[in-house]
Amino acid sequence: DTEVTQTPKHLVMGMTNKKSLKCEQHMGHRAMYWYKQKAKKPPELMFVYSYEKLSINESVPSRFSPECPNSSLLNLHLHALQPEDSALYLCASSQEGTAYGYTFGSGTRLTVV
Amino acid sequence: AQSVSQHNHHVILSEAASLELGCNYSYGGTVNLFWYVQYPGQHLQLLLKYFSGDPLVKGIKGFEAEFIKSKFSFNLRKPSVQWSDTAEYFCAVAPGGGSYIPTFGRGTSLIVHP
Numbered sequence: 001d002t003e004v005t006q007t008p009k010h011l012v013m014g015m016t017n018k019k020s021l022k023c024e025q026h027m028g029h030r031a032m033y034w035y036k037q038k039a040k041k042p043p044e045l046m047f048v049y050s051y052e053k054l055s056i057n058e059s060v061p062s063r064f065s066p067e068c069p070n071s072s073l074l075n076l077h078l079h080a081l082q083p084e085d086s087a088l089y090l091c092a093s094s095q096e097g098t099a100y101g102y103t104f105g106s107g108t109r110l111t112v113v
Numbered sequence: 114a115q116s117v118s119q120h121n122h123h124v125i126l127s128e129a130a131s132l133e134l135g136c137n138y139s140y141g142g143t144v145n146l147f148w149y150v151q152y153p154g155q156h157l158q159l160l161l162k163y164f165s166g167d168p169l170v171k172g173i174k175g176f177e178a179e180f181i182k183s184k185f186s187f188n189l190r191k192p193s194v195q196w197s198d199t200a201e202y203f204c205a206v207a208p209g210g211g212s213y214i215p216t217f218g219r220g221t222s223l224i225v226h227p
Contacts, residue, residue, distance in 0.1 A: 040201065040222065041219065041220070042203055042217035042218060042219055042220050043157070043203075043217055045214065048214065056214065090157070101147050101159045101162050101215075102159070104149075104157040105156060106155070106156040
């Protein structure tokens with residue numbers, strides 16, 4: 001089991017729907033991340049939150065909207081997605097400014113129909 | 114910006130064979146190096162990491178990696194693979210002492226036949 005919990009595990013949504021992905025960690029990590037991963041490809045960085053502030057946005061389309069309500073929670077709000085947005089969305093956390101590596105969540109498998 | 118190359122995209126081995134997966138990076142400064150594993154249908158897990166000290170790093174499940182600074186390499190090894198090692202393996206590199214955002218290699222798919 002991972003110490004980063006993501007819900008839901010699977011999500012199917014239409015192109016006009018609004019949905020949210022949730023991520024929670026209780027390891028005291030102050031950096032949290034959203035990654036997108038296509039099959040057999042490396043994770044692609046989307047957003048980085050550091051001390052609950054958005055520090056990196058890798059030119060992600062505005063139909064993806066991150067939110068960090070507190071130091072343990074990270075949300076990704078989805079609206080008007082396209083079928084090509086179907087992927088595994090991974091949340092990760094890490095200790096700030098160190099080389100301990102990430103702890104990844106199990107991911108949300110998103111299918112846009 | 115740093116880049117990471119994993120030259121072996123697909124590797125197929127029989128159980129008990131030895132494994133070496135290549136990872137080379139391009140970055141002139143201090144680096145932190147990682148290997149992650151992703152078993153079928155599961156999340157990425159940290160296998161091992163290097164950021165200072167002994168360049169031979171031992172990780173979980175019998176894996177080890179050697180940092181060779183002169184070759185900009187961090188190859189992953191295991192003396193005897195098992196069927197359960199079938200997975201995707203990702204090398205990642207992050208600049209040391211500054212940004213901690215790692216760059217991932219494209220991954221190597223390992224299939225171990227029983």
